[in-house]
Amino acid sequence: MTSIILLSIFGIVQLFLGFLRSNKVLLPAVMLVLLAVFGANLADWNHAPQSFFNQMLTVDHYTVAFTGIVVLTALLLLPFSRSYVVAHEPNLAEYYALLLFSLVGAIMMIGYDHLLMLFVGIEILSISMYVLAGASKRDSRSNEAALKYFLMGAFATGILLFGIALLYGATGTFALSQLATAVAAPANASLLPMLYIGILLMIIGIGFKVSAAPFHFWTPDVYEGTPTFFTAFMSTVVKTAGFAAFLKLLAVALPAAQGFWAPTIQAMCALTLLLGNVGAAAQTTTKRMLAYSSVSHAGYLLIGLVAGNGSLTGPAANGIFFYSLAYSIATVAAFGVLKLVADHRQRDDYAGLNGLGKTNPLLAFVMTVAMLSLAGIPLTGGFFGKFFLLTAAVGQGHIGLVVFAVIMSMVGIYYYLRPIIAMYLRPAEGPTAEAVPVDGLQSFTLGLLALLTIALGILPGLLSGIL
Amino acid sequence: MLTAVLLFLPLAAALLLHFTKGATARALALGATLVEFALAIFVAIDFVRHGSSAYNLDYAWVQSAGINFHLGLDGLSLLLVLLTTFLVPLILLAAFRGNYENPSAFYALVLFMQTGLLGVFMSLDAFLFYFFWEVALIPIYFLAGAWGGERRVAVTLKFFLYTVVGSLFMLAGFVYLYLQTGPAAGSLAAHSSELSAFYKLKLSAGEQSWLFWLIFAAFAVKMPIFPFHTWQPDTYTEAPAPATMLLSGIMLKMGIYGTLRWLLPIVPLGVSQWQKPVIILAVIGVIYGAIIAIRQRDMKRLIAYSSLSHVGLMAAGVFSLTQIGLQGAVVQMLAHGVNVVGMFFVADAIERRTGTRLLPDLGGLTRRTPLLSVCFLVMLLSTVALPLTGGFVGEFLLLAGIYQYSAWVGAVAGLTIIFSAVYLLRLFQRTMLGPDSSFSATITDLTGGELAVFVPLIVLVFWLGLFPGTFLHLSEPAVSSILSAVGR
Numbered sequence A: 001m002t003s004i005i006l007l008s009i010f011g012i013v014q015l016f017l018g019f020l021r022s023n024k025v026l027l028p029a030v031m032l033v034l035l036a037v038f039g040a041n042l043a044d045w046n047h048a049p050q051s052f053f054n055q056m057l058t059v060d061h062y063t064v065a066f067t068g069i070v071v072l073t074a075l076l077l078l079p080f081s082r083s084y085v086v087a088h089e090p091n092l093a094e095y096y097a098l099l100l101f102s103l104v105g106a107i108m109m110i111g112y113d114h115l116l117m118l119f120v121g122i123e124i125l126s127i128s129m130y131v132l133a134g135a136s137k138r139d140s141r142s143n144e145a146a147l148k149y150f151l152m153g154a155f156a157t158g159i160l161l162f163g164i165a166l167l168y169g170a171t172g173t174f175a176l177s178q179l180a181t182a183v184a185a186p187a188n189a190s191l192l193p194m195l196y197i198g199i200l201l202m203i204i205g206i207g208f209k210v211s212a213a214p215f216h217f218w219t220p221d222v223y224e225g226t227p228t229f230f231t232a233f234m235s236t237v238v239k240t241a242g243f244a245a246f247l248k249l250l251a252v253a254l255p256a257a258q259g260f261w262a263p264t265i266q267a268m269c270a271l272t273l274l275l276g277n278v279g280a281a282a283q284t285t286t287k288r289m290l291a292y293s294s295v296s297h298a299g300y301l302l303i304g305l306v307a308g309n310g311s312l313t314g315p316a317a318n319g320i321f322f323y324s325l326a327y328s329i330a331t332v333a334a335f336g337v338l339k340l341v342a343d344h345r346q347r348d349d350y351a352g353l354n355g356l357g358k359t360n361p362l363l364a365f366v367m368t369v370a371m372l373s374l375a376g377i378p379l380t381g382g383f384f385g386k387f388f389l390l391t392a393a394v395g396q397g398h399i400g401l402v403v404f405a406v407i408m409s410m411v412g413i414y415y416y417l418r419p420i421i422a423m424y425l426r427p428a429e430g431p432t433a434e435a436v437p438v439d440g441l442q443s444f445t446l447g448l449l450a451l452l453t454i455a456l457g458i459l460p461g462l463l464s465g466i467l
Numbered sequence B: 001m002l003t004a005v006l007l008f009l010p011l012a013a014a015l016l017l018h019f020t021k022g023a024t025a026r027a028l029a030l031g032a033t034l035v036e037f038a039l040a041i042f043v044a045i046d047f048v049r050h051g052s053s054a055y056n057l058d059y060a061w062v063q064s065a066g067i068n069f070h071l072g073l074d075g076l077s078l079l080l081v082l083l084t085t086f087l088v089p090l091i092l093l094a095a096f097r098g099n100y101e102n103p104s105a106f107y108a109l110v111l112f113m114q115t116g117l118l119g120v121f122m123s124l125d126a127f128l129f130y131f132f133w134e135v136a137l138i139p140i141y142f143l144a145g146a147w148g149g150e151r152r153v154a155v156t157l158k159f160f161l162y163t164v165v166g167s168l169f170m171l172a173g174f175v176y177l178y179l180q181t182g183p184a185a186g187s188l189a190a191h192s193s194e195l196s197a198f199y200k201l202k203l204s205a206g207e208q209s210w211l212f213w214l215i216f217a218a219f220a221v222k223m224p225i226f227p228f229h230t231w232q233p234d235t236y237t238e239a240p241a242p243a244t245m246l247l248s249g250i251m252l253k254m255g256i257y258g259t260l261r262w263l264l265p266i267v268p269l270g271v272s273q274w275q276k277p278v279i280i281l282a283v284i285g286v287i288y289g290a291i292i293a294i295r296q297r298d299m300k301r302l303i304a305y306s307s308l309s310h311v312g313l314m315a316a317g318v319f320s321l322t323q324i325g326l327q328g329a330v331v332q333m334l335a336h337g338v339n340v341v342g343m344f345f346v347a348d349a350i351e352r353r354t355g356t357r358l359l360p361d362l363g364g365l366t367r368r369t370p371l372l373s374v375c376f377l378v379m380l381l382s383t384v385a386l387p388l389t390g391g392f393v394g395e396f397l398l399l400a401g402i403y404q405y406s407a408w409v410g411a412v413a414g415l416t417i418i419f420s421a422v423y424l425l426r427l428f429q430r431t432m433l434g435p436d437s438s439f440s441a442t443i444t445d446l447t448g449g450e451l452a453v454f455v456p457l458i459v460l461v462f463w464l465g466l467f468p469g470t471f472l473h474l475s476e477p478a479v480s481s482i483l484s485a486v487g488r
Helices: A002-020 A023-043 A061-088 A092-111 A115-133 A140-171 A176-184 A189-209 A218-225 A228-253 A255-281 A286-308 A315-345 A361-375 A381-395 A399-425 A440-458 B002-017 B022-050 B075-097 B103-122 B126-146 B152-180 B195-200 B205-222 B232-238 B241-263 B268-294 B299-319 B323-354 B370-384 B390-405 B407-431 B448-466 B469-486
Strands: A050-052 A057-059 B057-062 B067-071
Touching (some): A002 A092, A057 A061, A061 A092, A061 A315, A115 A140, A115 A189, A115 A228, A218 A228, A228 A315, A255 A286, A255 A399, A315 A381, A315 A440, A361 A440, A381 A440, B022 B075, B067 B126, B075 B103, B075 B448, B075 B469, B241 B469
């Protein structure tokens, strides 16, 4: 709760700091705020669950854990805003403020106990994202991304809202706990179709937000057009918050309807894995590959939902937590390196990474660790993320789905190796032969990201099973 | 404690290497591996005197899931630890000869790889084993990829995909086994991934039948067994010489070792069901590798196919499920490690002097290189399995084991000795003997540094040949317990 208040207040303060027009003040200020928020959030760990806003928001271990991920992700991402903001944009304070506000939305999506709170959270997060997708005002691709994201997103929100309304119509409540009882013992059997359509529409609405197939078509275009810094934010914070919300909805409010939604989610999961991985393998630019790969990771996380089995504390929930953390850190690292390299070399295809191993050993190393983690190779956090999720799913008897996921992750290894091959195995030529400039803070952050990924891969016991 | 030092010393040295350059880097890398070897010798002597209990290291790794960081040593793992720690300094010495760009990183990767290999040979927890199995792959990929020959990009990609896919199957098998186990004593987790827990499982014959292939996929690719071998000749050829030595000398043994420890005792019924097809595949590999080796023009490729042929024999010996066959496989693992490293070093020494590996370009090198010729000949004769050499003991025991299984299969597999004499003597004749080539007059003999690699190898060749008992004695209890678990 403290974190929401802190973020909201400093978001407004940040707008006023914009008069200073100096990134030298703004960036450290935002980072300090986020550090404070991260600390305040952790301070809520190990307390009894607290409710706020008339039982519409709960702060418990689940909320604290996922809030920790989104705040940490934003914090680690910020150092990469520097070159972008300085080069292109005079009104940077607004962007920082929007980032802070969007985090408020994300936290509400994680902690909600009431469908209204979920909706408000999703809207706060989404509207900030629509604006940020168009942050590069003079770039037509960024404009296209913003418009596309906004139109599709608004449509999806409408569907979500419609779903909430139908759910309310069928059960007479918005509160998750009451929904659970109402769904378990429906008062009026003639309203069941309404309930099921409501659930389906909600799944579609949230599925859009986390880019699960077949509602993922916006992802590659929007990710490509959006300035890389904000793409990284979208593919980590939005996804983590979206899955936290998704899991809570299915596990707390709708466990009784599992027989209805489980096959739907399974089908979405298989389709997402297939389209995400095959799509990523076909790409020629690193950024689009990462966009499709983020779709594929939504697929792995959906496995966690399938295996969730009505619990926010079981192996599947823990798996989703660990996976989201490992995925967020690796994705921030990958986009961070990509942004630095692409800004300097003015290209974001695989060949743009050629010879990076020689010109910038640190960048190449961090990118390698990130790719190995996303591919799920041991020694990195990504391996244990997949391992926990898939083991939980096998434990629930979803053998076929897991076998399919393993086969798809074999495809994943192929395309995640391509940046590594470019960096180490192909020589740099012409304009790519000079070193990419990296400032001290960025080097430190990149080092930290790589270290965190490896730490998660070597000492997974520290964070596994904490929920 | 000593086990942890043994495991992490190379890793620590690898990390330190990033801050060193040139001669310091060489001294640090070589020093660390020599200390490591001395440590391994000490452990071996202590092991013979006091048994293995002192080397058990068991910590909770992922407590909530019942996964432990459990390392231990028995005679079998000890021999492979000795082989690894013995070969890595020699491989580093060979790497010092080569003129590699960014040498500190090269040595660091070799050392990093050593930690992965030692971890594989000492792990007693399934997921830890898998972890190290992949950890060993990452450095060798970069060694072969970043410093490899012209076709390295495609070749190493194929190698990486093959091995990773193979090991994912193994992981899937382990996950299945893991979910069948009950909680370990004193643990809160519902399952346990301890090797001992896997040994205790009572699995039906049907389950074991498909589990066999899931787990064996990783080992079959790593060895490699025909028809999973297609990555091997290309990768051996394209990788820089030290990486090829690591691949063929040590990494290949991961497959044999894995079969012995993680396959035979866990799915014994699956093993007896698939014994025949696997032996037949292995023997096909023996003959296939040998026949293709005869036709090769490239020295490195020839040795690669010869290695394929020899590993097939080892696999057949293991699957004969006889005491003598398994013991033969153990000795041959050591002998083949020594032989193949020596052969690749010979090929590398010739290539560095002449700039070519192609047989038609070479010939008549022996006149000015008596030392090289002698070393070459010793390595070659041991590979051909001439009596008094390590290769003879290994192959003889292997063939005896296979013969016990089936006289016909043994007879076909025995052709390997004839074939290997054909292609290896042809190799020697085309390079060292025969009509003079343009290099005959100018080539220089072995330097002191190169002799420093060959002398330990040659000593071990004869030690293995004359006193194989030293090693057989160590592995015997381990081999017997494996066989009793299989029910033979």
